Amino acid sequence: MRYLMFVATDPDNDADPTGEGTMPIEDWCDTYDAAGVRIMGERTRPAQDATTVRRRQGKVLVTDGPFAESREWIVGFDILECADLDEAIDVASRHPMAAQGRLELRPFWPFEDAAEEAT
């Protein structure tokens, strides 16, 4: 299964400064690139450089800033290829931002499943 992993800051400010159980980002990337788990990933520019795009009543609306009304900022993403959610959780839990921020795992939605999901 493929997962999009959002890497985000944590507004709760309860970071674990020891980073225990995680790896430095270079090691994390090397490890999971070598294992074929990390398909790709990038760090992103901060929220003030974000642009939100919508189309409403035939008009394209472009606004400054991120769409998420949340206090956490997405600072990067990775695409993971894992056997199942347990493996994805394990991989995410070793990312340095697991201790400093938070990570969200979103499973990809395969095209062929889209039809069965009108609800």
Next chain:
Amino acid sequence: MDHAVATAICEQRLRIVAALIGVTGDWDLAEDALADATERALRRWPTDGVPGNPAAWLTVTARRRAVDVLRRRALETDKLVELANDPVFGEDGMAYEVSAGSGRPGPGGPGPAVSGTGADAGLHDDRLRLIFTCCHPALSLEARVALTLKVVCGLSTRAIGRLFLVPEATASQRILRAKRKIAHAGIPYRVPDAQHLPDRLDGVLAVVYLAFSAGWSAARDPAAASEAVRLARLVAELLPLEDEARSLLALLLIQHSRQEARRVDGRLVTLEHQDRSRWDRSAIAEADALLGTGGAGWAGATRATSTGGGGWAAATRATSTGGGGATRATSTGGGGATRATSTSGRVNRGPYRIQAELAAVHARAERAEDTDWAAILGLYDELHERAPSPVSGVARAVAVGMAQGLARGLAELDALAEHPALRDYHPYYAARGDLLARAGQHEAAAQALARAADLAPSEIERTQLLERRREVLRSPG
């Protein structure tokens, strides 16, 4: 007749559903196949007679139904092949096909779904895979409890809605969403590996405990509480080396043993005032045996039941007669008398063990005034040492009051008074009122009890607290 059907279905339902999910990965198909087999049994057995092996009959019938559905879909050929080769549903099960009315099982072949007996046989059991999947931490806690009660225990969505005071549609939606997340997020159908097992087991036990409490708290649904005890028993049987699983079963058995005594005329009766002759002594004896078997495993525990589990009783006697020293030995968990009964040294005294031992001390007192408060205080100290929390602090303060004098208990409660977590925690005021009343401070006691009644979460608890308040105000002094 209906009894035979009910028993067979009860025994077999979970195995069938768990194995079908394991093979097909399709939760709805599994439940549908079971429903179909059940319906056929109810239709045919009254006229054709009950088959010699009702469980096998149900298994085979459910499997056929699943195969039919898969054939109709015509896509899932690999699953079909797997279903035909599955040891649970394999062709040997067919040997049990019963000719109408004969009531004799066919020749040879092991029965379906014989569970292993080795130490880790449980780890490969479909039922355990199902339980761990239902209790996966990627599902919300309420979804975990609802899904477990529905799929593992076979409760109806209606009963689950009643239990959690939500409309049936809400309960149904919760379960549906949980099943979808399992499928879409890639939650695996398996027992976690050794590295993750302790954490994940805690999650399973929390769900079992919550399921029990929901049925128990306001005595809303005794049936759900019984189901939770059955579930605890299953988890303990499947994981014979896990002391916390065994301890949770013991804890629930003891709580459940008071079922008949804790409600009289629709009113809750406190532990102190319960008619102890109405406690289910066999359940308490079983719990004692479970707690006394350290790592001896399930078979040992069950055997010990018949002998009354003397080991544990003796160990506690050693603790309670030995004065402060012995109690401390227990509470530090270091080779105390309780530890000595463990045969493997695997016992890691977790929170459920301590809570179960607390319940066991209460259960052993023939009258409320015989309660060994020193032993109880020792266990609360141990609980508090591992995970200090204001909530366990309240219970500990009561034990201090009963073991070392009311004034000291009240002083402990005073020290907790400012804690924000306790500001609206009704047991804090109930405990305060109780200790004050025992100390003869009736006015102050009545005030605390009134506050507790205001904060109580259910009518039945409110009634009980106000009753106690009236009693205090009536007493002389």
